[in-house]
Amino acid sequence: MTDSTKTLCPYCGVGCGLEVSPPARSGKPVNRDSQGYPVWKVQGDREHPSSQGMVCVKGATIAESLHKDRLLYPMMRESLDKPFRRVSWDEALNAIVNRIQTVRFTQGAEAICMYGSGQFQTEDYYVAQKLMKGCLGTNNFDANSRLCMSSAVAAYIQSFGSDGPPCCYDDLDLTDCAFLVGTNTAECHPIIFNRLRKHHKKNNGKVKMVVVDPRRTATAEAADLHLAIKPGTDIDLFNGMAYLLMRWGKIDTIFIDECTSNFPAYCEVIRHYPPEVVARKCGITVEELETAARYWAESERVLSLWSMGINQSSEGTAKARTLINLHLMTAQIGKPGAGPFSLTGQPNAMGGREAGGLSHLLPGYRVVKNARHRSEVEKFWGLPVGRIAPERGLTVWEMILGLEMGKVGLVWIAATNPAVSMPDLERTKKALSRSPFTVYQDAYYPTETANYAHVLLPAAQWSEKTGVMTNSERRITLCQAFRDRPGEAKADWEIFAEVGRRLGFVEQFNFANSAEVYAEFTQLTKGRPCEQTGIGHQRLGADGPLQWPCPEEAGENNAARLYTDLRFHTPDGRAKFAAYHSRGLAEPPDPDFPFVLTNGRLYGHWHTLTRTGRIEKTKQMHPQPFIEIHPRDAGKLGIEDEDWVEVRSRRGMARFPAKVTKAIAPGTVFVPMHWGELWADSAEANAMTHPESCPDSLQPELKACAVQLVPITADIKATNSLLETAKSSMLSATPSV
Numbered sequence: 001m002t003d004s005t006k007t008l009c010p011y012c013g014v015g016c017g018l019e020v021s022p023p024a025r026s027g028k029p030v031n032r033d034s035q036g037y038p039v040w041k042v043q044g045d046r047e048h049p050s051s052q053g054m055v056c057v058k059g060a061t062i063a064e065s066l067h068k069d070r071l072l073y074p075m076m077r078e079s080l081d082k083p084f085r086r087v088s089w090d091e092a093l094n095a096i097v098n099r100i101q102t103v104r105f106t107q108g109a110e111a112i113c114m115y116g117s118g119q120f121q122t123e124d125y126y127v128a129q130k131l132m133k134g135c136l137g138t139n140n141f142d143a144n145s146r147l148c149m150s151s152a153v154a155a156y157i158q159s160f161g162s163d164g165p166p167c168c169y170d171d172l173d174l175t176d177c178a179f180l181v182g183t184n185t186a187e188c189h190p191i192i193f194n195r196l197r198k199h200h201k202k203n204n205g206k207v208k209m210v211v212v213d214p215r216r217t218a219t220a221e222a223a224d225l226h227l228a229i230k231p232g233t234d235i236d237l238f239n240g241m242a243y244l245l246m247r248w249g250k251i252d253t254i255f256i257d258e259c260t261s262n263f264p265a266y267c268e269v270i271r272h273y274p275p276e277v278v279a280r281k282c283g284i285t286v287e288e289l290e291t292a293a294r295y296w297a298e299s300e301r302v303l304s305l306w307s308m309g310i311n312q313s314s315e316g317t318a319k320a321r322t323l324i325n326l327h328l329m330t331a332q333i334g335k336p337g338a339g340p341f342s343l344t345g346q347p348n349a350m351g352g353r354e355a356g357g358l359s360h361l362l363p364g365y366r367v368v369k370n371a372r373h374r375s376e377v378e379k380f381w382g383l384p385v386g387r388i389a390p391e392r393g394l395t396v397w398e399m400i401l402g403l404e405m406g407k408v409g410l411v412w413i414a415a416t417n418p419a420v421s422m423p424d425l426e427r428t429k430k431a432l433s434r435s436p437f438t439v440y441q442d443a444y445y446p447t448e449t450a451n452y453a454h455v456l457l458p459a460a461q462w463s464e465k466t467g468v469m470t471n472s473e474r475r476i477t478l479c480q481a482f483r484d485r486p487g488e489a490k491a492d493w494e495i496f497a498e499v500g501r502r503l504g505f506v507e508q509f510n511f512a513n514s515a516e517v518y519a520e521f522t523q524l525t526k527g528r529p530c531e532q533t534g535i536g537h538q539r540l541g542a543d544g545p546l547q548w549p550c551p552e553e554a555g556e557n558n559a560a561r562l563y564t565d566l567r568f569h570t571p572d573g574r575a576k577f578a579a580y581h582s583r584g585l586a587e588p589p590d591p592d593f594p595f596v597l598t599n600g601r602l603y604g605h606w607h608t609l610t611r612t613g614r615i616e617k618t619k620q621m622h623p624q625p626f627i628e629i630h631p632r633d634a635g636k637l638g639i640e641d642e643d644w645v646e647v648r649s650r651r652g653m654a655r656f657p658a659k660v661t662k663a664i665a666p667g668t669v670f671v672p673m674h675w676g677e678l679w680a681d682s683a684e685a686n687a688m689t690h691p692e693s694c695p696d697s698l699q700p701e702l703k704a705c706a707v708q709l710v711p712i713t714a715d716i717k718a719t720n721s722l723l724e725t726a727k728s729s730m731l732s733a734t735p736s737v
Contacts, residue, residue, distance in 0.1 A: 005482035006045050006544075008469050009059040010119065010462035011606050013344025014189050015471020016059055017048020017545070020463070020482055039063050040463075040483070048545060050169055050475050056190040057604050061615050066463055068614040071445035072487025075456040080433060084456060089488060092455055093495075096412075097502045099437045100136070103409035109138040110389075113399045113408055116143040116357060117415035118346025121467025121479065123517040124492035125348070125355035127509070128414075129363055131496050133356070134381045135505045139368050139393025142359045144416045145349045146396050146699060148308065151316030152342035153353060154697040158317065159324045159576055161569030162529040163353055163365055166333060166562035167303065167341040168473040168547070172196045174337030177208045177299035179292075181234065181323065182309020182703075186218035187603040189307070189343050192472075197222055208295040212237065213309065214598060215628070215670055216663040225291055228665045229282040231596045231704045232585035234310060238322040239582070240278030241293040242270045245329060250297035255331035259566045265579040266325060272581070281582070283665070296326065301337030308345065308600065312703040314586035317696035321578035328575055334563040343472050350470035354530045354548075355521060359393035363521060364528040368392055380524055381508060395698045396422070397691050403431040414441035414492055415459065419448035420608040420676035423689040423700045426652050441495060444610050448676040458489040465491040467514045468540065474559070475547045476532065478540035493517055526551075529562075529569055586692035586701050587650075589667065593706035595633070597647065599673045599685040600703075609674050625683040627656035628670040629709070634660045637709055644712035647671070649705050652687035655712060669709065 004021040023038030040063035046053035074092035075084035103111050114132050116125065120143075132141040145153075156163045172178075172195045185193040200207050200222065211223040212234070220226040229237055245251055246267070256263050279286045296302055304327065310319045324340045332338040344350050356363040366373035374388040394402060396418065402408035404427075411432075422428040432438065432452035440453035443461035450456060464485045470476050490498075497509040511517050515537035522532040525548075533552040540546065547559045567573045589596055604621035605612045612618040627645055639645060641660045646653055647669070656671055664670050675683040688707055693700045 005480050006048070007463075007479045007482070008347065008471070008477040009055065009062065010347050011058045011062070012189055013346060013349060013472040014051065014191050015347060015469065015473075015475060015477060016051035016055055016191050017045030017477065018055065018059060018062075019043050019045045020063065037067050040066070048477070050471055050473060050545065051191050054191045054194060057618065057621070058606055058612060061617050062611070063463075064615045064617075065611040066461075066483065067486065069444050069446070070486045070489070071442060071456060071458040072489070073458060074488065077454060080452065080454070089490075092457060093498060093502060095455060096439055096499055099410050100499070100503065104136070107407075107409045109136050110140065111407060111409040112136060112138050113140040113394060113402070113410065114412040114414070115396050115399065115416065115418065116141065116352070118143060118145055118148065118349035118352055119415040120348060120352060120357070120492055121465070121469055121514070122348060122351035122355050122521065123467040123514040124496070125352045125357040126363060126521040127493040127496045127500075127511075127517060129356045130381060130508060131500045133362065133368070133388055133393075134377065134383055135500055135503065135508055137387050137389055139359050139389050139391070140399070141357065141393060142396045142399065143352050143357045144396070144421065145346065145352055146358060147312070147421060147702060148345035149311060149342065149349050149353070150358060150699045151311035151313065151320055151694055151697040152306075153358070154317040154694070155320030155324060156342075158696070159321050159578065160563070161571075164474060164529055164562060165341050165472060167339040168560040169195065170560060171303050171337045171339065171341070173199050175199070175207065175301045175303035176337065177210070177295050177302045179210045179296065179302060179304040180219060180223075181212035181304065181306050182311070183305055183307035183343055184213065184215070184217040184219050184600055185305060185307075185343065186222065188601045190603065192343065193219065208299065210292050210295055214665040214668045225288065225295065227282070227284050227288055227292060229284055230665070231598060231668060232313075232588070233282040233582065234319045235315065235322050235580055235582035236273065236278050236281045237289070238319075238326060239270045239273040240275060240282070240289055241296060242326060242329060243273045243278070244275065244290060244293035245297055245326070246270060248297060251329045252331035255566070256329060259574055260328050260577055261572065261574045262577040262579065263329075266577040269579045269581060296330065301335065302327070302330065302332040303338055303341060305341050305343055307343045309703055311342075311697075311699055312701060313699070314692045314694055314701040315580070315583055316694040316699050318578065318580040318694075322580055325577055328577055333575075334561065334566050336561070339561070341472075347471070348469035350472065350474065351468065351476075354470060354525065354532070359395055362388070364524040365530045366528070377524065397693065397698075397700060400428055400431045403435050408435065410437045410439070411435050412439040412441070413449060417447050417449050417608040417610055417676070419452060420684065421686065423686055423691045423702055424651050425684055425686040425689075441492065443489070444614075446678060447610055448608070448678050457495060458487055459495070460485045460489040460491045464489065465514065466537070467491075467493070468518055468537070470548075473547065475545045476535055476540065477545040478537055480541075585704050587690055587704070587706045589706045593649065593708050594667070595707050595709060596668045597649070597671065597688055597705050597707040598668060598703050599671050602672050602674065605672070605674045607674065608676050609679050613679050622672070625656050625672050625675045625680055626659045628659050628661050628664040630664050630666040630668075631660050631662060632666050633669075634658065637711060639709070639711050646710040646712050647688060647707050648710065649688035649690075649707045651690060653682070654684055654687050655682045669707065
């Protein structure tokens with residue numbers, strides 16, 4: 001192959017277009033990595049409307065990980081204390097099918113669980129829903145979007161009647177005021193931030209940028225106003241801004257009267273948030289609060305952007321809805337440059353939401369509790385009436401609890417690494433170790449989760465399978481396969497479909513290729529808010545990426561923004577105000593655990609290092625984890641820069657070298673989330689976090705927990721260094737399986 005292939009970056013939800021070329025081009029030397037492997041050339045796709053040719057370091061180096069430490073063949077073992085042995089696909093699939101049947105007829109379908117990933121393509125998501133929720137009759141499919149975007153999903157549904165970000169990336173070039181909260185966009189969604197920053201600089205003084213974050217991140221450094229609020233006070237801030245907007249008369253009463261409901265209940269709440277009270281709770285000045293409200297009030301087009309700092313909270317839905325309230329009271333929605341814009345964490349978390357990829361959802365933005373929705377899907381799938389269970393399935397944390405209680409007979413994990421990413425990690429690991437039968441389906445080996453598997457299935461990843469992904473602006477891109485699959489790897493949807501056929505559901509899984517899978521899925525979106533009947537693999541290949549909604553009869557794709565007619569997907573067509581008081585953190589600091597620990601991504605790394613930990617450039621950018629501590633706190637504890645610190649919560653501990661910096665607010669400490677036990681010793685951020693979750697979205701509060709800090713002696717530091725060296729040597733010596 002000598003032609004280049006246009007595809008999508010498989011990292012964050014920005015969804016940047018990439019153009020990939022083979023290692024060997026006529027007459028040119030072959031680019032090789034440090035181990036001598038030929039590396040595909042990756043550059044930004046200038047024709048992709050979302051990224052316009054821009055690409056960050058992760059996207060630029062993605063090809064360097066494709067061949068490293070791959071799981072090549074199915075593997076099995078009888079128990080976790082036994083070594084894996086290579087088996088055929090027949091043996092592995094028969095073992096899975098036999099176990100599924102045993103569990104179905106002894107414990108019931110509700111004892112079968114699957115945990116998937118925003119790394120799936122939409123076709124993978126869809127076939128998994130058909131297998132689990134349809135054919136097997138269990139809604140126990142959840143995805144790592146539960147840890148990422150489920151609060152945004154709940155907020156959009158409750159405020160607007162449907163999921164789906166109403167904005168688009170063009171709004172970054174049109175806004176007068178960008179209000180970024182709970183997002184370090186410069187590091188976590190860099191291409192979006194670059195575009196916004198360019199607009200901000202070009203219109204210096206005219207376009208305002210407000211950043212709300214306890215850390216002075218690279219994002220905050222670029223802001224006109226940085227509000228370093230105390231963790232857990234977001235609702236106080238939003239309600240305080242609303243109080244001022246109301247007092248100043250800077251609300252749109254016509255829009256409120258004609259296009260919204262529940263405003264009186266909201267007014268009753270915000271009257272309790274005068275500036276002096278809010279400033280004290282948030283740890284900011286009254287002047288800073290008033291400045292933020294004034295920027296909002298004086299702007300014609302306000303665009304808010306948020307991510308994990310809002311969503312990963314025990315009141316995540318309430319936070320997102322209270323932010324949306326500010327848009328509703330000022331009519332900042334449905335027009336260019338304005339609206340509430342949640343930034344998706346994973347490349348296809350949006351596609352997962354469209355395909356029904358959480359335990360309370362069904363394909364086409366349907367919900368399992370809705371009898372009409374269940375009936376529509378059952379009929380379409382050719383299943384008996386009542387096959388789809390009427391109650392939501394288990395969330396991923398409830399799956400962990402089910403393993404603890406012996407209620408789960410089989411757990412199938414695919415394209416994610418919960419042995420690093422889940423909260424209360426030691427408890428999670430103990431539960432996984434009790435699983436009677438765990439299937440783990442991934443592209444890489446080793447990973448931390450592989451330690452808890454009975455069956456390993458080699459998955460084809462990005463570059464080796466064809467399918468679609470939807471980015472944060474609802475834009476769907478076809479990701480073409482452009483290289484051979486290593487070993488015996490199969491696409492995730494192919495594995496799910498084969499299991500379905502072996503269970504007797506031949507008709508339901510009679511797909512020849514992923515284009516047929518996607519074509520079937522789009523029919524379930526007909527007449528739904530996320531309609532995609534006008535989109536298919538062939539059209540995407542010819543026309544390039546398209547946004548939904550895109551009905552078959554629409555012709556030109558013209559769906560940049562939602563709610564431009566100011567009518568919403570609620571029964572009365574009105575957006576609904578939310579009336580929430582702030583409850584604060586689920587685990588606030590106290591004398592025993594006086595600090596709030598928060599965590600997040602670093603620019604060069606991705607989630608649990610499964611890919612970026614195997615790429616030399618990104619490893620060198622961020623060679624080890626660390627803990628950020630304010631100088632005032634470090635001075636009280638006698639901690640100096642690069643001293644080792646033990647961080648303890650009520651659940652676990654970890655150790656990090658200190659980074660003493662004024663970039664973190666006093667009383668708050670920060671650690672990166674990426675390192676699991678495979679990559680560093682005792683440096684797991686989620687060893688300390690708790691599983692308390694939002695009552696609406698059921699998303700855990702991964703962003704904040706109470707901790708204490710203990711300086712580590714020189715002897716322990718030396719021991720830690722030796723352990724690090726040993727672990728590094730072991731990892732580099734690990735062969736592909």
